[in-house]
Amino acid sequence: MAGALPDGDPVPLDGSLPHAAAAAAGKNGFAVYVHVPFCASRCGYCDFNTYTASELGGGAGRDEYADTVLRELKLAATVIDPEKVDTVFVGGGTPTLLSADDLGRILEGIDKTWGLRSDAEITTEANPESVTPDYLRTLRRNGFTRISLGMQSASPAVLRILDRTHTAGRAPQAALEARAAGFDHVNLDLIYGTPGETAEDFAGSLAAVIDAGVDHVSAYALIVEDGTRMAARMRRGELPFPSDDVAADRYLAAEQALTAGGLDWYEVSNWAAGDDARCRHNMLYWTGADWWGLGPGAHSHVGGVRWWNVKHPTAYAKKLADDHSPGHAREILTDADRRVEDIMLRVRLRDGIPLTLVDAAGAAQALGDGLLEAGAYAAGQLVLTLRGRLLADAVIRDVV
Known part of the structure; x- marks a missing residue:
């Protein structure tokens, strides 16, 4: 799991912001991020703030999680009043371990609190094995417009090294199911430079995402973080460390294949089939908008003030049960x-x-x-x- 949170200034118990920051909320766009910290198992390369069932204590499980997030949202409504919400992004972890109706309740709560724009982009991440056609149809009925599937690779050998549990063909199939369910936009994530991955493996992954007909692809070089199982395996000599030269070759291969497949780069690691397929939520991050991050370990930024919530779901739930902000610390940016x-x-x-x-x-x-x-x-x-x-x-x- 993720390392210790950074220090900073204390967050007031009511979560209040300096007047100037609160008054500026949403002037350059406003997004909401929802962190869902649950995973069925832990991937060897992952250092995100996620937890399996065996790592959680009482009061922090999936069944009550939506209600806990809605309590933070109730607190947030007393702190800022942006004009409208432009985008919502539910990330993790594996958000789709929650029921589609619980994700819908969270989205409904955001709409009731601040109001969603009529054309708001609503995204959830998903692991390919965590969704079914029925689940995807329910998500779509509940207002989600975009889904981002963690494919990582089309090579069974690479998936095994990454400790991914889905089969090699499941992600493209899930993308097709999402399209059939009515999703306007579908993204597939790739990771390149995994130890043991060949140029042919990556070419196969690129061909698979293009054949799936998605309108967005994110491709990231593998980064080995301290504290992960993969880092330990590399230190023991079981796996070689990633090569910068190989990563560069893979990036060039991605650019060539994705461009030929009708996808153009718009951010170093992201390609889209036209401007309307760009991830608007990430564009708000990258161009200086404000956002509120709901959930344990989530970061927020409003009017030059950045803060981050306590990391563990149990601590997060307890603070909210006590009617306190779950904020761990904050900083005011110069x-x-x-x-x-x-x-x-x-x-x-x-x-x-x-x-x-x-x-x-x-x-x-x-x-x-x-x-x-x-x-x-x-x-x-x-x-x-x-x-x-x-x-x-x-x-x-x-x-x-």
């Missing part, structure tokens, strides 16, 4: 903090960032190194080339 974070996120976008917001000398150097598109640069915008995407972190360091 203008300099917000500028740096804005650059870090927006440089990764296909839309780029105005050159006036970044370091001129660093941008000129990146252009000379072939990391920025010359045409966009001439028009006053910083946009990464394909090579620049491979070296995005270095570009960000230069232009900050």
Whole structure:
């Protein structure tokens, strides 16, 4: 499970924010994130804030979880009053271990509290083996418009190394079932660079997502986090550490295959079939909007104030039962903090960032190194080339 939460300033028991922050809530868009911390089993590479049934104490199980989240939502309503909710994203863990009706109740609670825009994007993550056609139809009836399925790979051998429990063909099949259930948008997640994965394995995964007809793909290089089972196996020499060169080759393969399949990059790790298929929730994160994170360990950001909830579901439930904010700590971002974070996120976008917001000398150097598109640069915008995407972190360091 995830490591210790960072320290920060205390969160008031009622969760209140400085007046200026509360008054600014939602001025640049407003999103709600709901964290569902349950998993049937733990994947070897995962360090998210998730728990299996054996790791949970009383009062923190799945059956009562929706009611606990609704209690935090009731508290949140006393703190801010954004105009409307643009997007909702339910992540985990495995949100679809909750019943589709419980997820629907949470969504209904958000609508009653702050109001959903008529065109709001409503996403849930799901593991492929955790959904059925009936479940997907119920989700759709309850207002969900988008689903993100954790495929990771089409190779049985790679799935075994990742400790994934679904079969190789289940994720594309679940994507087809989601389309049949009426979902407007379907995403498949891939992980590349897993020890033992071959170029042919990854090519097969790319072909599978394209054949599934999804309109969005997220592809991430494997990152081995301290404290995970995979990290321990690597330290023992059972698995090799990931290779940066292999990861770069896989990224180039993804760009080629996904572009040929009708999907264009819009963020370094994300491809979509047109602007309307972009994940609007993530776009709000990346462009400086506000959001409230519901659930244990969830992070929020409103008006330059960022806070994070206590991590364990039992502690989270107890604080709310006592009518206290579940916030563990918070920080107030300075203008300099917000500028740096804005650059870090927006440089990764296909839309780029105005050159006036970044370091001129660093941008000129990146252009000379072939990391920025010359045409966009001439028009006053910083946009990464394909090579620049491979070296995005270095570009960000230069232009900050």
